[in-house]
Amino acid sequence: ADPAVIASARAHQDRLTKPRGALGVLEDVAVRLAGAAGHNPAPIPAPAALAIFAGDHGVHAQGVSPWPQEVTTQMVGNFLAGGAVANAFAAQVGASVTVVDVGVAADLLEGPGLFIHKVAYGTADLSRGSAMTAAQAVAALEVGITTARRLVDGGARCLITGDMGIANTTPSAALICAFTGATPESATGRGTGIDDETHRRKIEVVRNALAANGLSDGLAGVDASGDAGAMPGMEWLNGEAAAGLRVLAAVGGLEHAAIAGFILGGAAARVPVILDGVIAGSAALAAAALAPAAVDHCVAGHRSAEPGHRIALDRLGLRPLVDLELRLGEGTGGLLAHPLVCSAVRVMHEVATFDAAGVTEKEA
């Protein structure tokens, strides 16, 4: 972010016909996005494009979700038919919906609204070893980067992250533990709704995943000179980035890796990326490890009911705009936030200054 642009955006905002600071958190959003765009005001972030990255998870076999794995595929069909909540919310805000198969455990047919970039038929079980190879994680990152570029080339001026993957709050919790040092107890939630017994099992699975991948002490246990650093073409990765990739491969999901790439692609295109819930929050931790400046382009759309999400957002330094106890994923929380982000930026384009409007300022 450009500090001169940030200063000028803040000064501009203080001349507008409203008490200083009266727009609360939205003032920070407008100023941050100006800094990220490199000019004030930032472009109005519309139209928006939602990308729903779909993948399956070997860890589903551990009984961490009450939903059958086939629901991932069934919900892809529902998105394409326009019948999911994400479709309704996207229609409300005028966002396009693109589904990306980055790792569904079934063969899907490419068609309107569906890109097939399958890296694998789901991940391996992270509670027993690495969920992905480093090569798979990199391939999934590239799917995200490519998707971002494709949507921006198609006219999108705001990207919204979405996900579909039964059991994917388990790798999210593991990623958050690994990147922040949080305990499995504090970071593992009830996802779309599980009972106490399943919740206890899920915490144990997260703990096992960290242990199986040498991440029980978080990043401290990562040998960054390992497979990521040694990958052909990846020698440029520095220690933190290599460790981030290693963690992502070890305990992430294919959709998490793709979302991390989507964030990197949005940042590279200088387009704001609205993060959805805990899947995106955990993926953003990976993106931040790979390229810290990418976070400047991110807006936290909402805070989900998942406890790990708060931990991730705190680490990222992002304040969520919507906080309504949603726990659905798909990009629904990001979509809800889109008009708020647009409103924040619109103020900088459209609101009159005290001088221009002939409005008297308050007495000092």
Added chain:
Amino acid sequence: ADPAVIASARAHQDRLTKPRGALGVLEDVAVRLAGAAGHNPAPIPAPAALAIFAGDHGVHAQGVSPWPQEVTTQMVGNFLAGGAVANAFAAQVGASVTVVDVGVAADLLEGPGLFIHKVAYGTADLSRGSAMTAAQAVAALEVGITTARRLVDGGARCLITGDMGIANTTPSAALICAFTGATPESATGRGTGIDDETHRRKIEVVRNALAANGLSDGLAGVDASGDAGAMPGMEWLNGEAAAGLRVLAAVGGLEHAAIAGFILGGAAARVPVILDGVIAGSAALAAAALAPAAVDHCVAGHRSAEPGHRIALDRLGLRPLVDLELRLGEGTGGLLAHPLVCSAVRVMHEVATFDAAGVTEKEA
């Protein structure tokens, strides 16, 4: 609200392709509005119409605001020129903006976007006696009712409350104290931004206003058989309603009374009313005293930074949708909430059921 419709709306929502409860607070919004509309799903609440009720306040002479009183008139000009934050936010959500002069202390000219229904050139100083006569309060209520009807007749399917009136957080605090029994210290905030000394003075002014109007013990001190009950044509008012009108006249503002009427008018037309901040929250307490069922049609758009607003919303039993430390008024918080309300209702219209979409439900 119709309990059978509420039950059927909730059952419908549980069949949609999402985990039960996964839309958090938005599920309640959709169900409540179905109950208020009398059928499920409720109509999608669009287009929206914002009415900004403008009035001045005799209590401004007590030094409760750093802004000159003329700013009320100047901001009306800014709204009509399209230069205020409310205009930018309204453009974002496709809402119309209507300004209603219910009590500005200057002569304004009716024109496009401005209705003149001036009841008085501002209120009297509530810290020294009644801010309005009961007749003035009733006239201002009628302005709000008329405005609601006019906007609904013009095609609005959602009403959003707005206000403009320098010093109007002072009568809001007094209304909240009188209706809820809160103390002036707990209910009086810093409005658009005042220093410690002005804040102390403002608390004292609220305390004096309650004392001067026999409201130091809240509604307990109100003689409901007094002037409101005795007003020609108002004999139908029952004890609680008469007391509510008496409080509104004593310590309210003309825009508060108009907003209370606007809520009643929206409820009568079975159109949702999105409440903005603390001005609307305090006015809604008056509307609830006059007709408790009107609250069924209200959605709390946001929670402002004013401490009294939380008290008012708790009493009304409304949970705010946006909570971003806004403290501007004008309807800005209500406008931000409009797409969230639409999204909540859209789900009931557009999302597929598990059966229809062929999606497997979770295991019991």
